[in-house]
Amino acid sequence: MAAFEPSDPGYAKRVRNSYARQQVMTFIGAELVDLQPGYCEIHLPYRPELSQQDGFFHAGIISTIADSAGGYASYTLMAADTRVLTVEYKMNLLAPARGERLIARGQVIKNGRTLVIAKADIGVIRNGEETLCATLLETLISLADNLSR
Amino acid sequence: MAAFEPSDPGYAKRVRNSYARQQVMTFIGAELVDLQPGYCEIHLPYRPELSQQDGFFHAGIISTIADSAGGYASYTLMAADTRVLTVEYKMNLLAPARGERLIARGQVIKNGRTLVIAKADIGVIRNGEETLCATLLETLISLADNLSR
Amino acid sequence: MAAFEPSDPGYAKRVRNSYARQQVMTFIGAELVDLQPGYCEIHLPYRPELSQQDGFFHAGIISTIADSAGGYASYTLMAADTRVLTVEYKMNLLAPARGERLIARGQVIKNGRTLVIAKADIGVIRNGEETLCATLLETLISLADNLSR
Amino acid sequence: MAAFEPSDPGYAKRVRNSYARQQVMTFIGAELVDLQPGYCEIHLPYRPELSQQDGFFHAGIISTIADSAGGYASYTLMAADTRVLTVEYKMNLLAPARGERLIARGQVIKNGRTLVIAKADIGVIRNGEETLCATLLETLISLADNLSR
Numbered sequence: 001m002a003a004f005e006p007s008d009p010g011y012a013k014r015v016r017n018s019y020a021r022q023q024v025m026t027f028i029g030a031e032l033v034d035l036q037p038g039y040c041e042i043h044l045p046y047r048p049e050l051s052q053q054d055g056f057f058h059a060g061i062i063s064t065i066a067d068s069a070g071g072y073a074s075y076t077l078m079a080a081d082t083r084v085l086t087v088e089y090k091m092n093l094l095a096p097a098r099g100e101r102l103i104a105r106g107q108v109i110k111n112g113r114t115l116v117i118a119k120a121d122i123g124v125i126r127n128g129e130e131t132l133c134a135t136l137l138e139t140l141i142s143l144a145d146n147l148s149r
Numbered sequence: 150m151a152a153f154e155p156s157d158p159g160y161a162k163r164v165r166n167s168y169a170r171q172q173v174m175t176f177i178g179a180e181l182v183d184l185q186p187g188y189c190e191i192h193l194p195y196r197p198e199l200s201q202q203d204g205f206f207h208a209g210i211i212s213t214i215a216d217s218a219g220g221y222a223s224y225t226l227m228a229a230d231t232r233v234l235t236v237e238y239k240m241n242l243l244a245p246a247r248g249e250r251l252i253a254r255g256q257v258i259k260n261g262r263t264l265v266i267a268k269a270d271i272g273v274i275r276n277g278e279e280t281l282c283a284t285l286l287e288t289l290i291s292l293a294d295n296l297s298r
Numbered sequence: 299m300a301a302f303e304p305s306d307p308g309y310a311k312r313v314r315n316s317y318a319r320q321q322v323m324t325f326i327g328a329e330l331v332d333l334q335p336g337y338c339e340i341h342l343p344y345r346p347e348l349s350q351q352d353g354f355f356h357a358g359i360i361s362t363i364a365d366s367a368g369g370y371a372s373y374t375l376m377a378a379d380t381r382v383l384t385v386e387y388k389m390n391l392l393a394p395a396r397g398e399r400l401i402a403r404g405q406v407i408k409n410g411r412t413l414v415i416a417k418a419d420i421g422v423i424r425n426g427e428e429t430l431c432a433t434l435l436e437t438l439i440s441l442a443d444n445l446s447r
Numbered sequence: 448m449a450a451f452e453p454s455d456p457g458y459a460k461r462v463r464n465s466y467a468r469q470q471v472m473t474f475i476g477a478e479l480v481d482l483q484p485g486y487c488e489i490h491l492p493y494r495p496e497l498s499q500q501d502g503f504f505h506a507g508i509i510s511t512i513a514d515s516a517g518g519y520a521s522y523t524l525m526a527a528d529t530r531v532l533t534v535e536y537k538m539n540l541l542a543p544a545r546g547e548r549l550i551a552r553g554q555v556i557k558n559g560r561t562l563v564i565a566k567a568d569i570g571v572i573r574n575g576e577e578t579l580c581a582t583l584l585e586t587l588i589s590l591a592d593n594l595s596r
Contacts, residue, residue, distance in 0.1 A: 049176035092564050114439070149499040260394075288534060319501075321495050
């Protein structure tokens with residue numbers, strides 16, 4: 001994966017400010033643990049409140065942190081006066097998300113002028129061992145100063 | 150959309166039991182409000198805890214109820230002694246999910262022997278008016294008696 | 299589905315000119331048979347040269363006409379001085395594409411300022427009867443006067 | 448990416464036989480150039496007949512070789528008495544597919560009992576230099592002895 005050069009040297013503060021406004025991250029207990037140009041890593045400890053019918057992490061919860069990981073990986077590369085919105089994503093579930101912690105690693109694949117394409121791989125830690133449990137591919141858009149598309 | 154004939158006459162109880170075990174539904178405040186063969190509707194009132202950085206419903210939360218709506222629409226048609234797991238889904242965001250309530254309507258498109266293909270349209274109610282804000286297309290698998298794929 | 303008002307009254311000629319430049323359509327034998335604001339229908343007669351290993355239409359060929367159907371449905375609504383490019387698509391195969399003709403019906407779901415979201419349903423005609431064999435969901439972008447994104 | 452152990456030692460012959468029956472590969476001029484357990488690479492020289500309105504490879508043609516690359520990567524790992532069918536795929540276009548040759552590299556991500564998840568990265572060669580122009584994520588199913596799903 002190519003290294004990316006952020007156009008905004010203050011990207012880390014800008015991303016963390018936006019992340020802090022995502023109240024759902026606090027609500028589910030997610031934590032932004034690493035941020036690099038084109039990369040973002042979010043962790044989520046298991047809680048029964050996040051589970052589907054078998055007690056595993058619900059697919060929607062997996063995609064909640066995966067979408068944010070891919071979105072903030074993308075937002076590190078966007079200009080200072082922009083906002084980021086998700087256009088779409090697709091996620092494949094690869095193994096039951098059974099374990100004590102999820103790790104979503106978002107990575108920019110293509111940094112376009114208007115659109116950014118990112119992926120996120122999601123691992124689940126069980127008894128200290130990580131298994132790849134999902135992979136997500138998404139499109140994000142950089143918007144100037146309003147919310148419509 | 151063709152009408153579907155459930156193979157299990159006790160489908161409604163079976164689906165509602167599974168739904169009740171999805172602790173994440175209670176956690177976010179979602180409610181299963183309609184269930185028909187091949188159809189499932191889930192509502193979710195707005196709470197700031199479910200928001201992304203602009204105060205709208207987070208995409209991951211949208212997909213949480215959309216995935217469950219599509220999954221339980223599918224599960225109505227599965228055999229009595231099966232479980233359902235999501236294989237993958239893809240969601241497009243069509244408008245900002247800004248409003249007081251989300252409505253996810255899951256609908257089976259194709260009821261195959263092993264795989265079921267479903268879609269979910271998600272509307273957001275704002276000031277009493279509904280806008281289509283997302284659409285999801287997904288694949289589910291019917292499993293006999295274990296969790297591996 | 300809402301009716302759409304094209305901003306360019308000359309949309310039909312513009313779309314048909316672009317379609318005529320898609321040499322792959324002639325190569326595989328596809329035909330644009332209907333065009334309305336937000337709608338495009340493309341037919342493709344079967345030829346063994348379009349088949350996968352079982353003699354059915356290859357998934358890639360299905361998506362070739364489905365992508366163009368969704369793309370030109372979208373392009374009917376774009377401004378006169380724009381071009382259209384596909385951002386991404388996702389297609390589910392619902393039944394074997396076995397038959398004498400494919401019909402792809404592209405339909406705009408959301409006509410945004412920069413992005414258009416469209417779907418295409420693909421039917422296969424066998425012995426005169428049509429079966430839904432695939433469904434595609436895609437994102438398109440309207441570009442002003444150059445090719446980069 | 449983990450190394451995969453094929454269950455069928457005769458996988459290469461089985462895959463190449465199936466590939467040879469995909470008449471569309473011959474029709475468009477694609478060539479299977481590398482096959483390893485869990486990996487398949489297909490090349491496609493440019494011809495104007497494969498182009499969209501700007502003269503680039505049409506997205507559907509890109510996905511035709513990408514789907515086959517992912518599908519045959521998957522089929523290398525399936526049992527001897529099975530067939531493979533594509534369930535669904537999603538492809539993002541990353542750059543205009545302008546050049547003299549496409550290279551699709553299919554790679555298994557998860558080899559499940561019934562379903563296999565694969566990806567394919569597609570590069571375009573222009574003036575001898577390769578650019579990543581698309582990425583595809585797909586689900587395949589292993590079927591025993593009939594064609595229905």
